[in-house]
Amino acid sequence: xxxxxxxxxxxxDELATLRVxxxxxxxxxxxxxxxxxxxERLDASSQTASRRLQRLDxxxxxxREVTGDGQWVTVTDAGEAALRREYEQYRRIFEEPTxxxxxxxxxxxxxxxxxxxxxxxxxxxxRDRLGYEPFPGTLxxxxxxxxxxxxxxxxxxxxxxxxxxxxxxxxxxxxxxxxATLVADGGRYETVHAIVPERTHHDESxxxxxxPDRLRDALELEDDEELEVHVGA
Numbered sequence: 001x002x003x004x005x006x007x008x009x010x011x012x013d014e015l016a017t018l019r020v021x022x023x024x025x026x027x028x029x030x031x032x033x034x035x036x037x038x039x040e041r042l043d044a045s046s047q048t049a050s051r052r053l054q055r056l057d058x059x060x061x062x063x064r065e066v067t068g069d070g071q072w073v074t075v076t077d078a079g080e081a082a083l084r085r086e087y088e089q090y091r092r093i094f095e096e097p098t099x100x101x102x103x104x105x106x107x108x109x110x111x112x113x114x115x116x117x118x119x120x121x122x123x124x125x126x127r128d129r130l131g132y133e134p135f136p137g138t139l140x141x142x143x144x145x146x147x148x149x150x151x152x153x154x155x156x157x158x159x160x161x162x163x164x165x166x167x168x169x170x171x172x173x174x175x176x177x178x179x180a181t182l183v184a185d186g187g188r189y190e191t192v193h194a195i196v197p198e199r200t201h202h203d204e205s206x207x208x209x210x211x212p213d214r215l216r217d218a219l220e221l222e223d224d225e226e227l228e229v230h231v232g233a
Contacts, residue, residue: 113138
């Protein structure tokens, strides 16, 4: 469980800059900005605005082309995901609890889930906080494109926190467990959690699910079989 998301490399000031670009239609195509004009809108100097754009570019949240009289910029897919996460956090403040419906298909993982789920530092917390001992392994779901965009909505769902811990050899990172219901042709399984480690090798298109039983057996699932994951349900 290692690696960071692109948004980890920037702070609130850079995200505020990204938001301004998005409001200027930077989500749908290239927009032309000047550092002086952007600085005025951000109540910052043109040099500060330029540095923020550079950091967003370096983090992969923004794509830009510098010309003689300004810059052409557009928000990348990673940038849109970062803004959606910000949006969902505000939804948690101002709106009622929600659920998110995600669609995808079953895929084989690399076997890492079995190892990490079985570690005593995690398993004890699963028993205490989730109310069950998960099957030692995860069901991996490759999200469909439209669900990949909706995944940020999980931020509005109250998650169960799993703390990081360490043994004599290494440190293990924290994770969030989102309550979910799994629906497939083989039926419906309700005691499920989508587990999202703080650090992971998987990209946003991969969703890992844990449950008391082996979900492949419980719902007779095969690779490439389509299913629905109702997070928060």
